[in-house]
Amino acid sequence: MLPLDAAAYTNRWRPRHPGEKAFLSLGLLVCAVALPPWPGALLVGAVAAALLLGPAGVRPGQAWRVLSVPLGFVTVGSLPLLVAVGGTPWIRFEPAGLPLALELAARATAALLSLLLFAATTPLSDTLPRLARLGVPAAVTEVATLIYRMLFLLLDSVHAVREAQASRLGFRTWSTSYRSLSAQGGAIFVRAFDRARRLEDGLALRGYSGSLRVEVEQRPVSRPFVAASAVLLGAVVGGTLALRGVMG
Template identity: 70%
Template sequence: MLPLDAAAYANRWRPRHPGEKALLSLGLLVLTLVLPTWPGAAITGALALVLVLGPAGLAVRVLWRAVRVPLGFVLTGMLPLLVSLGGDPWLRWEPAGLPQAAQLAGRATAALLCLLLFAATTPLADLLPRLDRLGVPPAVTEVAALTYRFLFLLLESLRAVRDAQAGRLGFRTWRASYRSLTGQGAAVFVRAFDRARRLEQGLASRGYTGSLRVQVQARPLSPAFVAATCVLLAAVVAATTLLTPR
């Protein structure tokens, strides 16, 4: 299991209804996109960070492992705004792009933290069965659940093939590593098709009729949590309005 999925099952907000956490995290996300980057997105990002590390109880190392790759994409997206091509010299620093790069980084980082506030506190197993009640077609939720399950099967297959290749000194040189990676991709591809075929046969033998019925644990909505969320979102809007220069 991935560290973020393990945190979603072990955090303090796991017993809460997914709708409560969706209202909070998606509400902060909407404010991140609508309000000015400074100070609106800065406030929403800071709140999401405090909530996920404080009340939700996510470990700092788990949060860092979840955000480091997306933050790399954010930093990569900033680079074109900081340089200018053409002229003399051909590649030069562009000071006018610094404010735009800062706005991009601030808004993207805040949006990432808002999404992680939901992803790190809500397991997919709690969310997907409840989407049917919102009118999402069962085929969509079942494909999402099977895809989610297949990710772990593929990671397990990839790990097994890599360990077998490492045991045969398949990564001792660069040439051997490239050859091992090619064989690794082919082996995982074949295993994925075999797993899919076996899954289809298993569903057919169990009388699959187009929907998978699962028991969902009842989690009542907390009026106090919903009210506190609405107050918090309104406070963010008010604080941004007061702090925005006129």
């Protein structure tokens, strides 16, 4: 299981209605994008991280495994702002780009934490069936569900093929490693194609008529949670504007 899915199924907010968590998470995301990066991004990021590790109950190790790769993209995306091209020397460090790079990194990190607050507390199986009520076409949600399912099958295939190759000393040298990787790609493609064909046959034998009907667990929306979320979002906006006024 992927770290994000493990966190989504084991956190304390798992029984809550996805709409409650979406309201809070998307509200923080809007604040991260719309408010000034200083101190708005810091405040939004701190609130999202506190909720994620505190009331939601996501373990720090789980959160770091999920965040490490996106934070790498944020870092790489901010570095070009520190470089100037042209003149003498042709490539040089640009001190004027440092504030812009920090603002970009802070805003992106705050937005990332806001999205993670929803993704790490809500399994995709709870979200996709409810999207039809919002007007999303059934074909879109069904394709997303099938892709989500096939992703885990592909990961299982990669793990099985890699273990078999390692048991046969397929990664002993550079040449054998390259040969094993090429064979691995071919084997995984054949497995994925075969699983997709069997999945299609299974749906046809079960009388698939264009829609997959699944039972959705009924969960009431907690009005106190929504009200507390609205108060918290208002406090974030008010605190950011107040601190902005104090800072200048």
